Amino acid sequence: DVERSRGLGDVYKRQWQRSKETPCRSCTNHSQCVHKAMQKLSTFLIRLTGLTFLLFGVACVVAPNAIMHTGTGLSITHPIALTDIRATYGGMSIGIAAILFLLAASPTTTRAGLVSVLVLMLGMASSRAVGMFIASTTNGFMLAYLALELGAAAFSAILLSRPLAS
Numbered sequence: 001d002v003e004r005s006r007g008l009g010d011v012y013k014r015q016w017q018r019s020k021e022t023p024c025r026s027c028t029n030h031s032q033c034v035h036k037a038m039q040k041l042s043t044f045l046i047r048l049t050g051l052t053f054l055l056f057g058v059a060c061v062v063a064p065n066a067i068m069h070t071g072t073g074l075s076i077t078h079p080i081a082l083t084d085i086r087a088t089y090g091g092m093s094i095g096i097a098a099i100l101f102l103l104a105a106s107p108t109t110t111r112a113g114l115v116s117v118l119v120l121m122l123g124m125a126s127s128r129a130v131g132m133f134i135a136s137t138t139n140g141f142m143l144a145y146l147a148l149e150l151g152a153a154a155f156s157a158i159l160l161s162r163p164l165a166s
Contacts, residue, residue, distance in 0.1 A: 039164045043104050045155055046113035049120070050100030057093030061086045071141045096120065110164055118156040125149035 059067050064085040068074040076082055103113030128146050132138045 035163055038159060038162045039107060039110060042110050042114055042159045042164060045152070045159065046100050046104035046110070046117055049117045049152060050097045050104065053093045053100065054097035057090045057095075057097060060090035060093065064090065071145075073139075107164070111160065114156045114160050118153055118160065121149045121153035121156065125153060 056067075064082050065076050067089070068076055068085060076085065100113060100116060103109045103116060125146055128142060128149065132142060132146070
């Protein structure tokens with residue numbers, strides 16, 4: 001059994017080595033395959049971030065009080081405050097989503113989209129961390145948002161460090 005498992009390991013090792021040397025059908029060399037994969041991952045991250053902003057923005061326009069209460073415990077009843085939340089959180093988030101979708105639409109603007117995701121997420125995460133420090137308290141929603149923002153920032157930074165398909 002030990003010999004058999006070693007032999008199987010050697011087979012997998014040879015297959016892995018071949019896969020590193022052999023390009024997929026649509027590429028002329030393996031490095032193009034990696035670049036295409038990085039391009040697809042980058043576009044996916046930008047679109048996912050855009051979708052998140054879009055859904056949050058629409059929710060803030062449709063039900064601003066419910067959104068604010070769920071995340072922060074705030075109960076906002078003044079009509080002018082609700083209008084401002086609709087515009088600031090809703091409208092701005094929808095606008096950011098539109099920009100991200102436009103940047104994800106073309107390979108020539110993917111890097112700009114990744115930089116946008118990185119800057120947006122770092123801005124949100126750092127401001128959230130400062131707010132949590134000043135308040136000396138937090139809740140599960142704030143910690144989850146912070147983790148997601150830092151995760152998206154890290155993922156976009158990693159993707160920015162890799163070459164994309166041209």
